[in-house]
Amino acid sequence: MTRVLVTGVRGKTGSPLAELLAPRPGVEVLGGSSDPATVTVDGVRPTAFSWDDPSGWPAATDGVDAVYVVRPDRADAPELIGALLDRTPARAHVVLLSEQDADSVGPDGWALRAERAVRGSGRSWTILRPSWFMQVFTDPRFYRDRLVDTGELPFASGGASVAWIDARDIAAVAGRALLDEGHAGRVYELSGPEPLSLPRTAELLSRAAGRPVVHREVSIDDAIAGTGGFERELTALTFERVQAGVFAVVTDTVHGVTGRPARTLEAFLAGSGPVLGRAA
Numbered sequence: 001m002t003r004v005l006v007t008g009v010r011g012k013t014g015s016p017l018a019e020l021l022a023p024r025p026g027v028e029v030l031g032g033s034s035d036p037a038t039v040t041v042d043g044v045r046p047t048a049f050s051w052d053d054p055s056g057w058p059a060a061t062d063g064v065d066a067v068y069v070v071r072p073d074r075a076d077a078p079e080l081i082g083a084l085l086d087r088t089p090a091r092a093h094v095v096l097l098s099e100q101d102a103d104s105v106g107p108d109g110w111a112l113r114a115e116r117a118v119r120g121s122g123r124s125w126t127i128l129r130p131s132w133f134m135q136v137f138t139d140p141r142f143y144r145d146r147l148v149d150t151g152e153l154p155f156a157s158g159g160a161s162v163a164w165i166d167a168r169d170i171a172a173v174a175g176r177a178l179l180d181e182g183h184a185g186r187v188y189e190l191s192g193p194e195p196l197s198l199p200r201t202a203e204l205l206s207r208a209a210g211r212p213v214v215h216r217e218v219s220i221d222d223a224i225a226g227t228g229g230f231e232r233e234l235t236a237l238t239f240e241r242v243q244a245g246v247f248a249v250v251t252d253t254v255h256g257v258t259g260r261p262a263r264t265l266e267a268f269l270a271g272s273g274p275v276l277g278r279a280a
């Protein structure tokens with residue numbers, strides 16, 4: 001039996017990853033969440049896991065052969081990840097969810113420091129560096145409610161495109177990296193199949209929602225309004241990277257690792273009409 005801890009199991013990549021792994025024969029999936037009572041994926045064992053409570057880490061990592069680490073977006077992420085891996089069995093393979101072109105991200109190279117905590121952990125590792133997720137359009141914690149309520153997609157693109165990636169494709173790559181041979185020591189830059197401008201993205205969202213959605217170009221100051229501290233700094237840097245075209249870069253790594261091409265935004269949105277408020 002291969003025991004896998006999936007942190008962030010309620011999240012955009014953790015949830016499809018758990019769904020993918022749970023039916024696999026010989027695989028036991030521990031679904032890590034700060035709110036395990038809400039973990040309802042069939043065949044997944046809900047497991048208390050919170051970055052704020054290291055006392056729960058030994059139980060969550062007990063006997064695991066592999067761990068999927070969803071990087072927490074907080075200033076102390078590099079230290080937290082290092083401390084978690086110290087308490088993880090030495091034989092465990094670690095797959096870290098980082099982000100595209102992480103070399104230049106965050107205060108003092110924060111994203112790179114988070115990756116270094118994994119590289120220097122003494123465990124075998126794979127690092128995933130994805131572009132922006134398509135699921136930001138359907139997640140109520142991101143753009144979904146704004147799209148439905150106002151028909152607007154406010155986004156500080158600076159005219160640059162984004163090669164949106166389906167989080168299920170990231171999960172598929174993570175699943176391979178967690179269970180199969182040949183992924184140790186690899187850094188995978190992951191993107192969707194095509195760079196899309198924000199007006200084109202809004203056009204595709206309009207079609208899926210069955211009513212107009214328009215892109216509204218905003219400044220980075222507008223985009224970070226209402227945020228503070230580390231989140232503010234990280235969000236501002238992220239939009240600077242958007243505007244520099246970092247997330248427009250297309251790779252064929254999803255295809256290379258999983259054997260099938262990355263999903264298009266059109267294909268993703270085909271099933272998302274109801275979530276985007278499309279009338280039945």
Ligand SMILES: NC(=O)c1ccc[n+]([C@@H]2O[C@H](COP(=O)([O-])OP(=O)(O)OC[C@H]3O[C@@H](n4cnc5c(N)ncnc54)[C@H](OP(=O)(O)O)[C@@H]3O)[C@@H](O)[C@H]2O)c1
Nearest residue numbers: 008009010011012013033034035071098099130131132133
């Ligand atoms: N979003 C993107 O486009 C994108 C792109 C590239 C990289 N990344 C990176 O990927 C990592 C994960 O980011 P994410 O945006 O995809 O977050 P996420 O995994 O969707 O959510 C993160 C965590 O938020 C908690 N959570 C709180 N309320 C929730 C709710 N109602 N439903 C589901 N989860 C809830 C969950 O942890 P608990 O269950 O423990 O509370 C969940 O695992 C970050 O490091 C981010 O920088 C994101």
